[in-house]
Amino acid sequence: MKRRNFLGLMGAAGVSAALPTKAQAGGNVHFEGYPGSKGVLFDANRCIGCRKCEIGCNEVNNLPQPEKPFTDLSVTETTRRTENEAYTVVNKYETSGGPVFRKIQCMHCLEPSCASACFVAAFSKQPSGAVVYDESVCVGCRYCMIACPFEIPTYTYNDPITPKVIKCDLCDANINAGKISVPGCVNKCPKEALVYGERDELIKIARNRLEANPEKYIDHIYGENEVGGTSWLFISGVPFSEIGLREDLGTVSGPELNSGALSVVAMVPALWPLLLAGVYGITKRTDKINTKEKADAVAKAIAETQDKASEDMKAAMERARNDKEATVKREVTKALKEAEEAAAAGDGEKEEEGA
Amino acid sequence: MVQSIYTLQDFLLATKGWVYLLMGASLVVFVAYWKFLFSRDKD
Amino acid sequence: MTTESVSKQSLLTPFNIIAGLILLMGAALTVWRFGWGIGAVTNLDNNNPWGIWIGFDLLCGVALAAGGYVTSSAVYLFGMKKHHAAVRPAILTAFLGYLFVVVALQYDLGRPWRLPYPFVVQSGTTSMLFEVGLCVALYLTVLFLEFSVAPLEWLGKKKLRKLIHGMTIVLTIFGVVLSTLHQSSLGALYIIAPAKLHPLWYSSYLPTFFFVSSAAAGMSMVMLEGWISHKPMHKVMSDDYLGQSDDLYYGFAKGASWVLMGYFFIKVIGIASDNEWHLLNTGWGQWFLVELLGFVLLPSFLYAIGAREKNLKLIKWTALLTVLGIVLNRLNVSLIAFNWHLPSEMRYVPSWQEVGVTIFVVTMIVISFKIISSKTPIFYEHPDYKDEH
Numbered sequence: 001m002k003r004r005n006f007l008g009l010m011g012a013a014g015v016s017a018a019l020p021t022k023a024q025a026g027g028n029v030h031f032e033g034y035p036g037s038k039g040v041l042f043d044a045n046r047c048i049g050c051r052k053c054e055i056g057c058n059e060v061n062n063l064p065q066p067e068k069p070f071t072d073l074s075v076t077e078t079t080r081r082t083e084n085e086a087y088t089v090v091n092k093y094e095t096s097g098g099p100v101f102r103k104i105q106c107m108h109c110l111e112p113s114c115a116s117a118c119f120v121a122a123f124s125k126q127p128s129g130a131v132v133y134d135e136s137v138c139v140g141c142r143y144c145m146i147a148c149p150f151e152i153p154t155y156t157y158n159d160p161i162t163p164k165v166i167k168c169d170l171c172d173a174n175i176n177a178g179k180i181s182v183p184g185c186v187n188k189c190p191k192e193a194l195v196y197g198e199r200d201e202l203i204k205i206a207r208n209r210l211e212a213n214p215e216k217y218i219d220h221i222y223g224e225n226e227v228g229g230t231s232w233l234f235i236s237g238v239p240f241s242e243i244g245l246r247e248d249l250g251t252v253s254g255p256e257l258n259s260g261a262l263s264v265v266a267m268v269p270a271l272w273p274l275l276l277a278g279v280y281g282i283t284k285r286t287d288k289i290n291t292k293e294k295a296d297a298v299a300k301a302i303a304e305t306q307d308k309a310s311e312d313m314k315a316a317m318e319r320a321r322n323d324k325e326a327t328v329k330r331e332v333t334k335a336l337k338e339a340e341e342a343a344a345a346g347d348g349e350k351e352e353e354g355a
Numbered sequence: 356m357v358q359s360i361y362t363l364q365d366f367l368l369a370t371k372g373w374v375y376l377l378m379g380a381s382l383v384v385f386v387a388y389w390k391f392l393f394s395r396d397k398d
Numbered sequence: 399m400t401t402e403s404v405s406k407q408s409l410l411t412p413f414n415i416i417a418g419l420i421l422l423m424g425a426a427l428t429v430w431r432f433g434w435g436i437g438a439v440t441n442l443d444n445n446n447p448w449g450i451w452i453g454f455d456l457l458c459g460v461a462l463a464a465g466g467y468v469t470s471s472a473v474y475l476f477g478m479k480k481h482h483a484a485v486r487p488a489i490l491t492a493f494l495g496y497l498f499v500v501v502a503l504q505y506d507l508g509r510p511w512r513l514p515y516p517f518v519v520q521s522g523t524t525s526m527l528f529e530v531g532l533c534v535a536l537y538l539t540v541l542f543l544e545f546s547v548a549p550l551e552w553l554g555k556k557k558l559r560k561l562i563h564g565m566t567i568v569l570t571i572f573g574v575v576l577s578t579l580h581q582s583s584l585g586a587l588y589i590i591a592p593a594k595l596h597p598l599w600y601s602s603y604l605p606t607f608f609f610v611s612s613a614a615a616g617m618s619m620v621m622l623e624g625w626i627s628h629k630p631m632h633k634v635m636s637d638d639y640l641g642q643s644d645d646l647y648y649g650f651a652k653g654a655s656w657v658l659m660g661y662f663f664i665k666v667i668g669i670a671s672d673n674e675w676h677l678l679n680t681g682w683g684q685w686f687l688v689e690l691l692g693f694v695l696l697p698s699f700l701y702a703i704g705a706r707e708k709n710l711k712l713i714k715w716t717a718l719l720t721v722l723g724i725v726l727n728r729l730n731v732s733l734i735a736f737n738w739h740l741p742s743e744m745r746y747v748p749s750w751q752e753v754g755v756t757i758f759v760v761t762m763i764v765i766s767f768k769i770i771s772s773k774t775p776i777f778y779e780h781p782d783y784k785d786e787h
Binding site: 118276 | 432433434435436437438440442443444445447448471474475476477506507508509510512513515516519520521522523524525526527528529531567571574575578579582583586587588589590591592593594602605
């Protein structure tokens, strides 16, 4: 209690003293998360698979009793996942180092993929460290379930009117209401396999354990950097992949992944109209030029045709005139000749007819 | 306002909001600006 | 034969009977879905939150409706005026496609009445789905306006029709912008889940892949839809439309061939960038190559040959092949290569009801298309507006 208060005061001082640095241009932004943000450390070496954490969660959230009672430890032999009425489950894994138990629940990521994916911003990371869900805006698209790398959120598919997403909320509502001071699961653990506290502190604790007993632990805190860091941290004596914790998730968070895609997208409405209007303008101008050239060509052709036509006409008329002249000349010559001949013939009959 | 942004997610939520508004504005401005640029060109 | 029996005879065509039965089934499934919840009619679960309603109805539906922006931009922005008769059928297909995507979405959303929430209550602006939703909503409006010209002509609303027609270029540009945005962001939906999508399909270039392939899909759908509607809608097809038809096939075949070749290269570049050559040797690799070689590279060649040889039959079948290829890609990304790491007993298979709803939605599109294109100037020009292109 006292430590918490002290830490809280430190946190507050930290907030006022250390305003986040202004975002640098070009996407080189870096965020430290809320100071004093809480988390839970799970130690796989200590967990005995008693399922009391499941009972704690069940009680705090007033969930119905499961088919097989919590005291039935054989349930852990089946690999389970979270369900609508089981915000957390403990599984038993047969590993290279014998049977090991591991608790599954929301990892309360520092940069949650579910929050990044939700198109109504129904998920948010709280200063307490919890990633909480707001049912009042949820449309039920279930994209958060696609996005979560740990396969945590569940959905009440069989509710036709008020379906919702379900997951552990780190008992945020209950802690805020003052009903409890640590999450229900942590409270019930008999072996201190679960420790609740500030994430920075938990990392130090985990580090100490790893250093104190290097032969008992894999030298890695799972969740320290995975998908940008999670609030639920794991240390284990066997490889994490053997207790169902994927080691191929990378260290890039959902928000970071989305950020890249989104920034490219933003350029489209500014650039496309530029290009397309440009293309349209060029096409239209080319069309106009083409039309004009075509019109010019047509006009020219018409003019040429007209010229040729009038020339042809002139030539024809000329020819006609020439023809006419020639004909006239011919006729006249003929007539004259006939007259001469007639005259010559007439002369033969009457010597002289009028001189 | 700066004080409430501790996570990348919160940062992006805020900035993308403005980006969307700007995207919409650019489309509207584009139409108006086109009209302005070419309004005297009617033959 | 009395007039009564004639009209009864013409109503009970095989098409109408089958369509009617599908509509009845659809109505029943609708009641079931909304009365008893998504769980009652789907095989969706907590590991597989999205099924064929998203993978096919949404993703394929939107990709195949891309013919709207492709055709209108080709004709109005890139100066390919000789294909103008193809614009209205393409816009109609696109409009109905997007409209019924929204209809199909109502089945998949947990609380569909809250669909406006991201715009009016709280905006998750970091979400790619926000982008998709916003741009689809806006584009549907653009499509509606572009489509409305035909029914307005039919109704004789000259002034309104003139107003909208005057906005053609602007609407076309908006259409391309919005289409680019939402086609690519549908691909971007999966950027956030690298751990769940097989590396051969996952890429930071997913948005580009989706956008580029949508162009090929659009052109192919225009050709396919022209092929399918040719016989049933023949009597309303104008000489203009029919006369331009062959040219459209040659033009779009060349365009699609070009786009598919580009798409092929960017996919290969994606493999190279992530150094995934060795994955091609696996079972998944074989499947990837089937998609890439058989349904992208092959149709690119076939289209080219068809265009060069002026082989309409080859072009039409290639259009079908391309469309199937796009469908295959979307299904691979959303359902087949998604959750590839899960054991087979945890994988998703659609329920018959999910398939039923999908068939119901597609049938409604076909029926709407038939009615609208037979009554309004889609395949022909309204005599009052003959001049305008």
